[in-house]
Amino acid sequence: MTSSRPDTAGALRSATAALVAERGPTGFSLREVARRAGVSHAAPAHHFGDSRGLLTAVATEGFQTLSANFDTALVGIEAPVARLTAMGRAYVRTAQENPGHFGVMCNDELVDNDDPEFAAVASAAYLRLVDAIAAIRDAHNPDLDVDAAATLTFSAIHGLAILTPSLGDLADKTDTATAPADDLVERFTEFFMHGFAPASERAVAPGSTH
Amino acid sequence: MTSSRPDTAGALRSATAALVAERGPTGFSLREVARRAGVSHAAPAHHFGDSRGLLTAVATEGFQTLSANFDTALVGIEAPVARLTAMGRAYVRTAQENPGHFGVMCNDELVDNDDPEFAAVASAAYLRLVDAIAAIRDAHNPDLDVDAAATLTFSAIHGLAILTPSLGDLADKTDTATAPADDLVERFTEFFMHGFAPASERAVAPGSTH
DNA sequence: GTGTCAAGTTGACAGTGTCAAGCTACGGAA
DNA sequence: TTCCGTAGCTTGACACTGTCAACTTGACAC
Numbered sequence: 001m002t003s004s005r006p007d008t009a010g011a012l013r014s015a016t017a018a019l020v021a022e023r024g025p026t027g028f029s030l031r032e033v034a035r036r037a038g039v040s041h042a043a044p045a046h047h048f049g050d051s052r053g054l055l056t057a058v059a060t061e062g063f064q065t066l067s068a069n070f071d072t073a074l075v076g077i078e079a080p081v082a083r084l085t086a087m088g089r090a091y092v093r094t095a096q097e098n099p100g101h102f103g104v105m106c107n108d109e110l111v112d113n114d115d116p117e118f119a120a121v122a123s124a125a126y127l128r129l130v131d132a133i134a135a136i137r138d139a140h141n142p143d144l145d146v147d148a149a150a151t152l153t154f155s156a157i158h159g160l161a162i163l164t165p166s167l168g169d170l171a172d173k174t175d176t177a178t179a180p181a182d183d184l185v186e187r188f189t190e191f192f193m194h195g196f197a198p199a200s201e202r203a204v205a206p207g208s209t210h
Numbered sequence: 211m212t213s214s215r216p217d218t219a220g221a222l223r224s225a226t227a228a229l230v231a232e233r234g235p236t237g238f239s240l241r242e243v244a245r246r247a248g249v250s251h252a253a254p255a256h257h258f259g260d261s262r263g264l265l266t267a268v269a270t271e272g273f274q275t276l277s278a279n280f281d282t283a284l285v286g287i288e289a290p291v292a293r294l295t296a297m298g299r300a301y302v303r304t305a306q307e308n309p310g311h312f313g314v315m316c317n318d319e320l321v322d323n324d325d326p327e328f329a330a331v332a333s334a335a336y337l338r339l340v341d342a343i344a345a346i347r348d349a350h351n352p353d354l355d356v357d358a359a360a361t362l363t364f365s366a367i368h369g370l371a372i373l374t375p376s377l378g379d380l381a382d383k384t385d386t387a388t389a390p391a392d393d394l395v396e397r398f399t400e401f402f403m404h405g406f407a408p409a410s411e412r413a414v415a416p417g418s419t420h
Numbered sequence: 421g422t423g424t425c426a427a428g429t430t431g432a433c434a435g436t437g438t439c440a441a442g443c444t445a446c447g448g449a450a
Numbered sequence: 451t452t453c454c455g456t457a458g459c460t461t462g463a464c465a466c467t468g469t470c471a472a473c474t475t476g477a478c479a480c
Contacts, residue, residue, distance in 0.1 A: 006427095008428080024319045025319060027463090030468060031466080035352065039428075040428065040429050041429090042429070042430080042468095043428060043429080045469070046427065047427090051468065099221045104407070106373065108375055108376055119383055123383045123384045126384055131384055141221075145397065147381070148394065148401075152398055154369070154377075155365070155368075155370040155373055156365045156366040156369055157365075158369045158373060159364070159366055159369025159372070160361070162369070162372070163316065163368060166318055171357075173329055173333045174336055175338050176356075176357050176360065178361060179403075184362075185469080187358040191362055218458080240437060241435075249459075249460090252437095252438080252459075253459060253460080253462090256458065256460095257458090261438095333437085416423095421480105422467105423479085424477105424479080426475105426476095426477105427474100427477105428473100429473075429474070429475090430472085431471095431472085432467095432471090432472105435467080435468090436468100437464105438463105439465105440461105440463085440464105441452085441460100441461085441462085442461075443460070443479090444458085445456105445458090445459105445475090446456090447455090448453105448454090449455095449479100450452080
């Protein structure tokens, strides 16, 4: 009988994701979300406290699907470098497929970073990146500074996910080229690996990443 | 007598930067800006059309100071790698010193990317990055894909500038370490260079970046 | 029955962006 | 001088927003 129950909270979450995907975080409005979910304008506040609470719930959902996509992307892949590449691809793919969630997920303005459930899933996702890089350290370069490398990869991949629309514009206006985000992930990991691996192993990277 | 003229537009721009620095882009409000500038609530619209127009003007100002900071950071520095590092440092320093401008500059939501003046200064700033990387190609690795490398460095440095607050939180919650943004710029360029340089020249990087 | 509690509604409030209209001062043109 | 236009800004209105307090409704426990 769970399907006959209205699940207002869930309806509000998905209406929010749809609205953010459609109009961006700026175009989001509690009342419009309530309208789309077919409830009164104060219903969201009842479930989520305030608008930040609702957006935090959506961001939490986004990190959960990101982690799930990491899982499926990594099955059967053993080589540490290949695993990092797979995670990068999963990240940009998730961003592309869930624009409503991603528009909110890494936005300090909109989300309550201290919400315990949100903090848990966000940390979990970040730790998987750290683990992937620790594996690269173990396999290729014992001197690798894992924390700094994780910061770099996260900054780069998230910057890429965020800037993708702007980069197209910028490339047009400056007569430079830009590849699809998916290809860029490959390029990024290649660049990363030439740097992450010690001199003796650097010849490994180019072929083994695919 | 230009100093006796009120310069309402300028007052509105700096009130906007101050307000965004204080409350973030979300806390920004046209009427509050007007209040702080001591003009009526509709004055901003008269000068900038709508709220997006005002934010675009502030973003334009931000890119101008960024370019100016690139200029001063690069005087007397010749080595291509050192120049890239200097630009990275100038970028994060500008972001830290002008939070109000940076909160708006790379935000598609808030800014009109088609505004000609904005497009010009944003493209100019990006082209300087591309030039810096082209110089690295010329000096170290003729096969370097300049466009992809520029995308990577821009994504990483901008991601870093954006994520800096979140990264601190994340590091605390996951028991990982995070260095100050300034130090991370150094780390980033070291990582970059190990990758950017061809195998025969890779020994060059570590010492020559400082 | 009575009580309690979650879920949701209704109505109000101050605050918001934007638009149309008006006001004021000033710089030519007649 | 008078007239006209225009830049710069104000005033007032409109629909919309987030949030709060008060209310209703229904289900379950005792």
